[in-house]
Amino acid sequence: MVRKLDNEVSLVSGSIFSGGGVGDVGIEWGAKIPVLAACEWVPSRAALIRSNFPKTKVFEGDIWKLQDSYVEYFQSKLKGSRPWLLTLSPPCQGMSSNGAGRISAAIRQGNRPEEDERNRLILPGINVLEQLQPDWFILENVRRMENTIIRNEKNEPENILDCLARRLHPLGYSIRANVLDFRAYGVPHHRSRLITIGCRIPSLLKETPPLQSVFSKALSRFHPMPTHGGEGQPSFVNLRQSIGGLPKLDARDLLVDPGDPYHCIPKWNDKQYFWMKNTPEGQTAFENDECPECDELVRDRSLTSCSCGCPLPRPQLSKPGGTRLVKGFRSSYRRMWWDKPGATLTMNSGVISSDLKGHPEQNRVLSIREIILLSTLQNPRWKKAYSFEGIEYGRMKEEEVFSKKLIREVIGESIPPLAMFRIVEHLTDLDGRF
Numbered sequence: 001m002v003r004k005l006d007n008e009v010s011l012v013s014g015s016i017f018s019g020g021g022v023g024d025v026g027i028e029w030g031a032k033i034p035v036l037a038a039c040e041w042v043p044s045r046a047a048l049i050r051s052n053f054p055k056t057k058v059f060e061g062d063i064w065k066l067q068d069s070y071v072e073y074f075q076s077k078l079k080g081s082r083p084w085l086l087t088l089s090p091p092c093q094g095m096s097s098n099g100a101g102r103i104s105a106a107i108r109q110g111n112r113p114e115e116d117e118r119n120r121l122i123l124p125g126i127n128v129l130e131q132l133q134p135d136w137f138i139l140e141n142v143r144r145m146e147n148t149i150i151r152n153e154k155n156e157p158e159n160i161l162d163c164l165a166r167r168l169h170p171l172g173y174s175i176r177a178n179v180l181d182f183r184a185y186g187v188p189h190h191r192s193r194l195i196t197i198g199c200r201i202p203s204l205l206k207e208t209p210p211l212q213s214v215f216s217k218a219l220s221r222f223h224p225m226p227t228h229g230g231e232g233q234p235s236f237v238n239l240r241q242s243i244g245g246l247p248k249l250d251a252r253d254l255l256v257d258p259g260d261p262y263h264c265i266p267k268w269n270d271k272q273y274f275w276m277k278n279t280p281e282g283q284t285a286f287e288n289d290e291c292p293e294c295d296e297l298v299r300d301r302s303l304t305s306c307s308c309g310c311p312l313p314r315p316q317l318s319k320p321g322g323t324r325l326v327k328g329f330r331s332s333y334r335r336m337w338w339d340k341p342g343a344t345l346t347m348n349s350g351v352i353s354s355d356l357k358g359h360p361e362q363n364r365v366l367s368i369r370e371i372i373l374l375s376t377l378q379n380p381r382w383k384k385a386y387s388f389e390g391i392e393y394g395r396m397k398e399e400e401v402f403s404k405k406l407i408r409e410v411i412g413e414s415i416p417p418l419a420m421f422r423i424v425e426h427l428t429d430l431d432g433r434f
Contacts, residue, residue: 020048026420
């Protein structure tokens with residue numbers, strides 16, 4: 001039975017662009033607010049939601065086509081009342097402030113610019129908010145969303161946050177957008193996101209009325225106060241605390257822990273292993289100055305070999321007539337630090353050439369088990385285990401029961417459950433009806 005807070009509001013939530021329901025773990029398993037329905041376009045992610053949230057109705061497919069059915073489902077289940085919360089995490093890959101002025105000018109001149117259609121997925125999300133009018137909504141995305149220009153429903157250029165405010169303020173919402181660093185809420189890896197929160201509870205709007213500009217650097221009343229890293233607070237949770245006790249692995253000689261199939265890593269080639277074996281904690285292989293053969297210090301970092309003829313342990317490619325350094329950011333081929341939170345978990349967490357992916361000490365990237373722990377998806381608070389097993393995706397071998405690729409991708413694009421829990425917990429405290 002659906003619990004009601006009053007005659008108008010039911011204590012349920014819904015998610016749109018749900019991923020694998022990773023954020024919903026913090027809502028339903030953490031804050032104990034049932035997720036009535038989820039909408040997800042990618043079949044493997046939708047399958048994960050069904051597996052881990054068997055009571056949640058999953059709408060699988062294009063939100064543009066499913067928005068009406070999604071709204072009708074809520075209306076039929078809630079019998080006239082509104083949901084307490086809706087969460088939206090639209091795709092972030094297209095979010096960019098680059099060329100915003102050019103895009104705006106091209107739209108005004110009647111010329112359709114090159115744009116990423118994923119940016120416009122917020123529009124059906126706003127349609128759903130307009131129709132269901134939850135007491136609260138949470139929109140999570142990359143921090144640069146604050147500057148993203150889209151073609152709105154009128155085919156006119158508009159900032160996403162301005163569009164949100166224009167359409168929802170008349171319905172009684174007050175909206176605030178802040179950038180939150182989830183390290184400050186106990187998440188053991190660095191992840192900054194723009195968290196936009198809307199509220200339509202009249203008693204709260206008296207003290208937090210609508211503003212023309214919803215984004216602010218100052219923390220709003222709708223956003224939770226940090227729990228870690230400040231004066232008088234515990235320090236950020238670091239890698240040593242989170243994963244320091246796990247068995248050792250090696251990207252050449254030991255790819256999986258015999259006692260835990262999730263504690264597994266990809267294999268490195270001989271060159272990658274050589275470069276990273278000689279890279280100290282917190283450093284990139286591009287900064288390796290010492291020759292492993294003769295110990296000479298080679299300060300010129302444009303060189304690929306020592307005067308003794310030995311290749312330097314710097315990322316390099318062979319080419320006709322010699323070698324050259326790999327082109328790329330100096331944050332790649334870099335190790336993390338034991339006594340700091342982990343680097344941002346991305347979809348490429350298993351690729352050492354990607355941004356800051358090396359284990360602090362061992363010759364490897366982080367294992368699947370380690371990214372699960374750092375994501376807070378595995379946490380005693382949830383009192384149950386999230387399962388990736390049985391979901392067919394990627395290049396799974398016959399004997400495998402989970403896809404390594406799927407796990408890294410889903411975690412890399414999701415809000416950490418602990419961060420979502422902290423946000424929703426704060427909203428329940430503000431609400432006062434619990």
